[in-house]
Amino acid sequence: MNHSASRRAALALVLSAAVVAPLAACGPDRTTTKAAPPATSAPATASPSASVTPVAPAEPADRPELAAFYRQQPAWKACGELQCATLTVPMDYRQPGDGRTFTLPLVRSAATDPAGRIGSLVFNPGGPGGSGVAHLKEGGAASFGDRVRARFDLVGFDPRGVAGSKPAVDCGSHEQSAEPSPAGPARNAVVPTTEAERQELLTGADRSAAACAARSAGILPHVGTPDAARDLDVLRAALGDPKLSYLGWSYGTYLGTVYGELFPQRARALVLDGAVDPAQDWTERVLRSGAAFRRAVDDYAEGCAAVVGRACPADSPEGIRRLVADLYESTARKPLKVDGSTARVDQNLLHNALTKAMYTPESQWKPLSEALRRAHRGNGTALAELAGGEAGGSGDEGTGAPVPDNSDAMLSAVNCLDVPHPADPQAYWNLLDRARQESGVFGAATALAELDCRTWPKGGTVPHRVTAAGLPPVLVVGTTGDPATPYEDAQSLAAQLPGGMLLTLRGPGHTAYGRGNACVDSAVDNYLTALTPVRPGTTC
The missing domain is CATH 3.40.50.1820 (Alpha/Beta hydrolase fold, catalytic domain)
Structure with missing residues (x-):
């Protein structure tokens, strides 16, 4: 599984948090x-x-x-x-x-x-x-x-x-820190279905934490x-x-x-x-956030016609829900081609594009609708563009040179300090099962994002x-x-x-x-x- 893509798709703005083993x-x-x-x-x-005199x-x-x-x-x-x-x-x-x-x-x-x-x-x-x-x-x-x-x-x-x-926190890139997983090739789907796939995710999360420790332990x-x-x-x-x-x-x-x-x-x-x-503790935040994303996609299905008109990928809310469900199923088995690239749109990338588009319906629902329509015909190019990279860095104050974007690293670094998380992997699998039952892939992806916090430093705050x-x-x-x-x-x-x-x-x-x-x-x-x-x- 693409751990970084899954994590980014799993709601970067969900506040989570701390952990148990000091790094x-x-x-x-x-x-x-x-x-x-x-x-x-x-x-x-x-x-x-x-010219305004500052107050002492x-x-x-x-x-x-x-x-x-x-x-x-x-x-x-x-x-x-x-x-x-x-x-x-x-x-x-x-x-x-x-x-x-x-x-x-x-x-x-x-x-x-x-x-x-x-x-x-x-x-x-x-x-x-x-x-x-x-x-x-x-x-x-x-x-x-x-x-x-x-x-x-x-x-x-x-x-x-x-x-x-x-x-600044430096965790390296996921590609630098990861090694071939003993569980075999990465899956196309967001949700692990076997014990080997769960172990693959756990290993990837632990390696990410170790990479951060190796580079930034003193400031984490x-x-x-x-x-x-x-x-x-x-x-x-x-x-x-x-x-x-x-x-x-x-x-x-x-x-x-x-x-x-x-x-x-x-x-x-x-x-x-x-x-x-x-x-809220970490489990409450996961469950509530997964449900909110699921509702947001339902809102898109219900409101698509009013916002984007004839560009909707289906003729009814139920048709849109069915099309999205079909794409989740098909991309897990056979990723979509991307024009001019060897990249493919698997279920992870589909999920990333879909969830990102929920943030600003006034600007994203129309391109999402067009991308889903093209994906339904077998072309994932527009979805790949929607799921593309984040904005660049801020620029160094002294030189104006671009500053590397470390938002992924900081997402874990702050979340994992702010709210306690358990060390026991089973706690995450239990939450994964419950979140998936309550909110489907949206809940599952949110739960999996918490794995990074298992072996991060403890913070001093509690819910x-x-x-x-x-x-x-x-x-x-x-x-x-x-x-x-x-x-x-x-x-x-x-x-x-x-x-x-x-x-x-x-x-x-x-x-x-x-x-x-x-x-x-x-x-x-x-x-x-x-x-x-x-x-x-x-x-x-």
């Missing part, structure tokens, strides 16, 4: 850097907002060893139409003075109305492993409303270990969300903001939630769109309900047909947060803000700019 002893870390705590750098320049940043009174980090002033310089800088944070917040650090790339788009500027709006595009730098450099400012762009500097960053972070224990949330507070202070204004999509909602728990008095406004529920006394009202946004972060998670998170406000978008797709719904965008913009509350039960 630090498995090999030396060759990427850890040592440096003295940062000195104050030059003040920001060349920005319309630089709050510092943890009981942690004077963090003072140098909190007093940084990023040295912004032009990088195209944006500005770039770096931020230095301690690698280990328990020992911030030991000289080990992460250097995080920053990018900002200055407020278009400097006179009305409120401050900075820090955002995280999701993942875990998403690059905020790449998001903004690739036109991500368009995700925000005009009023928000006018009154905030939009600030993106690469979290510790991600993309342009120095050091330090890339979890609690440390990233502490970095957010250092960033807030370095930007000169007395309180944080933040927007997180998908995994970014969990980062924002953890920030709110750690620093409730330092939050001004938090928007959490596409929520992750921190109270829990949010405790954040003093946190101001937080806006949680949920989409009823969200395939990756189920709507039920948004409902649960909003209920856990003190003063939590739930804004609902009825419809398919992953996350809501910035996708063109005027009702959602207006409510979020009003909250961010004027702290306007959202009334209970507000639905768009």
